Amino acid sequence: MDKLLPPIRFDRAVHLCVDMQRLFSDDGPWPTPWMPRVLPNCAALAALNPARTIFTRFIPPRAVEEAHGSWLRYYERWSEATRERLDATLIELMPELARYVPPATVFDKPVYSAFAGRRLSAALAERDVETLIVSGAETDVCVLSTILGAIDLGFFIIVVRDAVCSSSDEGHDALISMFECRYSQQLAITDTQTILAAWMCAKS
Template sequence: MKKALLIIDYSYDFVADDGRLTCGKPGQSIEDAIAAKFNDYIAAKLPVFIMMDLHHNDDYYHPETKLFPPHNIEGTHGRELYGKVKQVYALNEDNPLVIWIDKTRYSAFAGTNLHQLLAERHIQSIELTGVCTDICVFHTAVDGYNLGYDMTVDASAVQSFNSEGHRYALSHFKNTLGMTVHSES
């Protein structure tokens, strides 16, 4: 079965100590795991989708405006990939296997052409990585489940600023969505 890697919202704003909506050290702790998976998928000639949150200045109508401070604003450093993942991307950004998709909702499927791109490539299995486990990764997993994808998540490649939410999401992935969840080492 052909598979793809999704790197969800692994941006400076969500991961760096001074990011605008950071999960900080927990998000930084998964940097090596995501970078390694990115390299492994490229080496295996499998697609990697960078699913990046996109917001605009003064976006008064976006529902997140009421919930979170401004983050991942178009044209800012905050939308750049973080750390080693940014380095791997820089080496591969011209590779046709690496596809960057902007998203404006929690789920990587909502309002994007991700499902179409996966279908065109005959991909039935996706591996989810990134932040936050209980927000964007979670909503992507629910939509992926509803679309019929076989999904896996490695607990060492997802994280959140809410440790209770992180644990709940991993349990939900396994016990409610039937996902394969590889345990943290």
Template sequence: MPGRWRAYYQRWHAATLSEMDPRLVGLMPELERFVPPAKVVDKMTYSALGAPELMPLVTRSGCVIVSGAETDVCVLSSLMGLIDLGLRTIVVADAVCSSSDQGHEYLLTLFSERYALQVEVAEADDVIEAWRR
């Protein structure tokens, strides 16, 4: 990666795909059965939109359901990009987490209140139920 990303990846080298146990970043068996037709896209930046192959999938769908680790870093970065694109965006509250409980809780509140016209916050069971309908 260019610029300051190089120092970042040197510092956090143990968290790179080349050093991690692939089972730690793979999909759970319950989700693996959906690939294909679903696609798995690896990202190298905070925002998932930094993965060029993701952009056509996201813009074609018109709706993005967001889950992930580090609510106050990667999820936030991806979410702001999705807001900029004007896409319907749903954050699954019980499918995001962070190493900072305070940051996590603050951002879920921020998404629900400040960005309420651009972001929906829902629980996984509610998303799955709506999908089934």
């Protein structure tokens, strides 16, 4: 059951849409079958206030040998996803989302978490953000890593359950259950229409 949303100051909230790229569509090496289902909801959240939307993009290394640590093993397995072999257009956001940039902004990242490094956290601090409304892919990989990084930094998280997706039903369901059970003071879960209605009300 969705947690009752706390009062949200939307002037201090940002929609953070994680890695909704062609890389994870049916055209890419890592297809996420649910993407077509959640993409309209991600777009609706972005359309409501593009200036308060941040998109992230996962950027693989140029070549396998540029990876380090366990990422080297990862890209030895997924060498077709390195930039020297990948169609460059697959790095781009899905067209339904790219249309909102600008005023929406884009942060690129080489790893799962959008909070690796300090660029995103610094940008959010400059905007006095306290709440992140999270959508994107994948629930049990980059979305998970980004949410945990955001919680560590003290942000309150709203997971939009019908705007996140995974290539694994089991992984998605397990993560939604974990979010509900283990992070109740730092995270809430709701759906797109609830967020849109609340944000519209705040704007009126």
